[in-house]
Amino acid sequence: MKDILSRAKAYLCVCLLLLTIACKKEQKEYKVVEGLSADLTTLYVDHLTKSFESLDQMKGKSLPEQKELYAVARKYFKLLEPVLAYTDRNNYKSLNAPNIIQVKGEESKDTKIMTPIGFQVIEENLYEDEIDAETLNRAINVTSARLKLVKGNVALNLKDYHIIWLIRDQITRIATTGITGFDSPVLNESLNESALTYKTIADIIKANAPKFSTPEKMNAFIKSIEAAQQDLKHDYETFDRFSFIKNHINKQLKLLVEIQKDWKVKFPFEMALSNDMTYLFSDDAINMDYFSDHLSDTTKIDQKIAFGKELFNDTSLSKDYNMACATCHIKDLAFTDGRKTFDENQTRNTPTVAYAAYQRGFFMDSRAGSLEGQVVGVVKNHNEFNMTMDSVVSRVLKNDLYKQKVQDLYASKRLDFNIRHAIASYIRTLNKFNSKFDRNIRGEENTFTEEEKLGFNLFTGKALCATCHFAPVFNGTVPPNYKDTELEFIGVPQTTDTINAKLSEDLGRYNIFKTEERKHFFKTPTVRNIAKTAPYMHNGVYTTLEEVMDFYNRGGGAGLGIANDYQTLPFDNLKLSKQEINAVIAFMKTLTDEEY
Structure with a gap:
């Protein structure tokens, strides 16, 4: 009997031991390493859990109940956004993607057409007049499953410089997409949601309180967040985004630099946003080398830039000695040519090359992947330079001054590339x-009129311009990671006829890879210097900004009666008044650089 009892006790001890080990394993499901405390990691996991649990509860509920549960799920998604967007960018991008079909893998010839998932898809379907239950349920199920996948793979390993990068990304995200309505297409909850993401930033800062040499720097940052949250308690349409960026975003960026100095943070390298960024709208906010693999060649860069400028203006690079880069890209016109198309042989309007460095695709259909690659396209085009790169190299070497510069400036013997690199360096x-x-937004002067400020607030708010033309470049390169430059189908017409409008015949991106879902898609260009770059659109159909604004106000091609399945504008029509249209135009005219 004693033997049986002894065995039973031993068995019970083993069971308890195994149970204890299992519990410990359960507790260690989420790795907590340097940077984020255990409490904060637990909070992050809690946000994930509450978000997908709220989505799961939507199934089978009445429409009002579903809307309430969606709001809860979205709230917790926004609370986890700063950490998720930094530590798991691909999943964040999918979960927060616009409700439009995604095309991936064209360049690698592994094209995939992706049905969108995520919160924007749920929101748009949930508030349709006639709800497609199957589409809505699919979006809920896949979004929930993705959040659960994220939870199952949580392993936060953030060093000090990661935390600074994470916070800088989120501050920039708030300024560039958060307050613009980019990801709240129906409910316009962007201001409240931005306040939620600020709460998480504050939690992260407080969790790292021991790292501050003096509490004043931490307290100043927390106070700046609280002040921003207070201002975000405002009506979406009348919110003063200009003052918010000027008074809050700028201050927070400066304070963040002070924090990283206080923590003695050493960055291993630069990301898209400069490690010392203090203003969003400045020439040192975004790192140029983040957009090119070729900027490591910075020796004698000033001389290379000067050499590139000479080549940019030299007609000897074209077959008939009658065309240079500067022939179509005229400096006084912000590097455009003022024509609908350059000549009868061209089908597209000449885009500006100003700010061209800040993008991931070149030409209007994004067929080139770099500025150096774009030069090749111009050289080989029969209606432009009509040459081979070998012929260009030959002509450059015939010029004794050029030949000497190539030899002096470049150690590499890749003459073809060196010439292209010089031109790209100038651009x-x-x-x-x-x-x-x-x-004005940097606070260097106070000359902005009330109309111009209204125009910026409309551009980044009610008019939804900034949901495609992202700050600070106001082009299609998506902040704050700047890894993608978007292409859009907006339904540009062939003529200015608004009664019997016909879609432009140019198939855009489709011509490159023949992807059906990319017919009539074009890269989103910058609107900087737009007052100098008329006419507008890929075909130069509009000669004034008033015509451009009328096109968007009507709802793009769809608003003109052009039937299509893939238009990407996030609205049916804008319902802007004449006064509001004039204000947006007034703002856009303030984007003209001083030298133009």
């Missing part, structure tokens, strides 16, 4: 960020 200098707008 990369055409980003001044010294317009009236830039100087």
Whole structure:
């Protein structure tokens, strides 16, 4: 009997031991390493859990109940956004993607058409007049499953410089997409949601309180967040985004630099946003080398830029000695040519090369992946330079001064590439960020009119311009990671006829890879210097900004009666008044750089 009892006790001890080990394993499901405390990691996991649990509870509920549960799920998603967006960018991007079909893998010839998932998809479907239950339920199920996948793979390993990068990204995200309505397409809850993400930033700062040498720096940052949250308690349409960026975003960026100095943070390298960024709208906010693999070649860069400028203006690079880069890209017109198309042989309007460095695709259909690659496209085009790169190299070497410069400036013997690199290096200098707008939002002068301020607030708010033309470049390169430059189908017409409008015949991106879902898609260009770059659109159909604004106000091609399945504008029509249209135009005119 004693033997049986002894065995039973031993068995019970083993069971208890195994149970204890299992519990410990359960507790260690989420790795907590340097940077974020255990409490904060637990909070992050809690937000994930509450978000997908609220989505799961939507199934089978009445429409009002579903809307309430969606709001809860979205709230917790926004609370976890700063950490998720930094530590798991691909999943964050999917979970927060616009409700439009995604095309991936064209360049690698592994094209995939992706049905969108995520919160924007749920929101748009949930508030449709006639709800497609199957589409809505799919979006809920897949979004919930993705959040659960994220939870199952949580392993936060953040060093001090990661935390600074995470916070800088989120501050920039608030300024560039958060307050613009980019990811709240129906409910316009962007201001409240931005306040929620600020709460998480504050939690992260408080969790790292021991790292501050003096509490004043931490307290100043927390107070700046609280002040911003207070101002975000405002009506979406009348919110003063200009003053918010000027008074809050700028201050927070400066304070963050002070924090990283206080923590003695050493960054291993630069990301898209400068490690010492103090203004969003400045020439040193975004790192140029983040957009090119070729900027490591910075020796004698000033001389290379000067050489590139000479080549940019030299007609000897074209077959008939009658065309240079500067022939179509005229400096006084902000590097455009003022024509609908350059000549009868061209089908597209000449885009500006100012600010061209800040993008991931070149030409209007994004067929080139770099500025150096774009030069090749111009050289080989029969209606432009009509040459081979070998012929260009030959002509450059026939010029004794050029030949000497190539030899002096480049150690590499890749003459073809060196010539292209010099031209690209010059183009990369055409980003001044010294317009009236830039100087005012940085606080260097106080010359902005009330109409111009209203125009900026409309551009980044009610008019939804900034949901495609992202700050600070106001092009299609998506902040704060700047890894993608978007292409859009907005339904540009062939003529200005608004009664019997016909879609432009140019198939855009489709011509490159023949992807059906990319017919009539074009890269989103910058609107900087737009007052100098008329006419507008890929085909130069509009000669005035008033015509452009009328097109958007009507709802793009769809608003003109052009039937299509893939238009990407996030609205049916804008319902802007004449006064509001004039204000947006007044703002856009303030984006003209000083030298133009």
